[in-house]
Amino acid sequence: MESIALYQSPGRPWGMPNLSPFCSKLETYLRMAGVPHTVEPADIRKAPKGKVPYVSIDGGLMGDSQLVMEAIERRLGDAALDHGLDARDHATGHVIRRMLEEGLYFVSMYNRWITPDGYAVLAPVFKQIVPAPLRILMPVIRRSVRKSLRAQGTGRHTTDEIMAMGIADVDALALFLGDRPFLLGDKPRTVDATVFAFVTSILGFPVESRLRTHALGKANLVAYRDRIAARWWPELAGT
Numbered sequence: 001m002e003s004i005a006l007y008q009s010p011g012r013p014w015g016m017p018n019l020s021p022f023c024s025k026l027e028t029y030l031r032m033a034g035v036p037h038t039v040e041p042a043d044i045r046k047a048p049k050g051k052v053p054y055v056s057i058d059g060g061l062m063g064d065s066q067l068v069m070e071a072i073e074r075r076l077g078d079a080a081l082d083h084g085l086d087a088r089d090h091a092t093g094h095v096i097r098r099m100l101e102e103g104l105y106f107v108s109m110y111n112r113w114i115t116p117d118g119y120a121v122l123a124p125v126f127k128q129i130v131p132a133p134l135r136i137l138m139p140v141i142r143r144s145v146r147k148s149l150r151a152q153g154t155g156r157h158t159t160d161e162i163m164a165m166g167i168a169d170v171d172a173l174a175l176f177l178g179d180r181p182f183l184l185g186d187k188p189r190t191v192d193a194t195v196f197a198f199v200t201s202i203l204g205f206p207v208e209s210r211l212r213t214h215a216l217g218k219a220n221l222v223a224y225r226d227r228i229a230a231r232w233w234p235e236l237a238g239t
Contacts, residue, residue, distance in 0.1 A: 003036040008053040029193035093191035106154040107166035
């Protein structure tokens with residue numbers, strides 16, 4: 001497969017592949033699948049979906065990490081990560097991915113943007129990746145995130161209730177992973193790129209919270225993060 005250009009926000013904050021779990025997910029997938037690629041700074045004005053990450057592939061731009069992965073999987077054929085996956089495991093991966101992307105993601109957003117401790121750590125890092133004129137708009141961006149979280153639903157709950165929701169997701173993920181090296185068995189599948197990205201986004205965010213403390217107590221999730229980092233992110237492993 002020809003090399004593709006991956007456009008995303010710059011930086012490897014706190015020893016994580018990216019500030020965004022969706023950027024971490026797609027770049028991890030490309031490494032797992034052995035897809036040649038370059039990483040370029042994103043221009044949000046050119047992003048097909050108005051968000052990062054996006055890629056240049058087949059002479060055009062494609063957005064949304066999941067749609068990009070599915071398109072590449074089709075191109076890879078027998079070499080695809082999910083080649084040979086049975087229908088039940090495919091469905092299981094789908095359900096877990098949706099739990100993380102449509103549930104745990106918003107808990108993490110609340111933890112980073114809305115809690116005072118989280119925002120104090122996030123803000124200076126976020127300022128480094130946005131154009132200079134936008135840096136003075138951080139309070140406006142924060143209010144927009146708060147409004148989005150309320151519209152989505154997570155932001156209507158108390159902090160304790162939100163943390164409990166995230167903890168329940170972490171418990172479910174840890175229970176399902178068990179002692180397997182990868183989520184669905186002994187080899188990496190596309191869902192592992194998502195799981196790694198979200199586990200890393202929780203464990204790596206250097207702010208104490210009920211969610212992070214609970215996740216750190218799941219030895220299998222910590223080992224899973226470390227195992228994948230050592231194999232596909234050796235430059236970040238142990239940071």
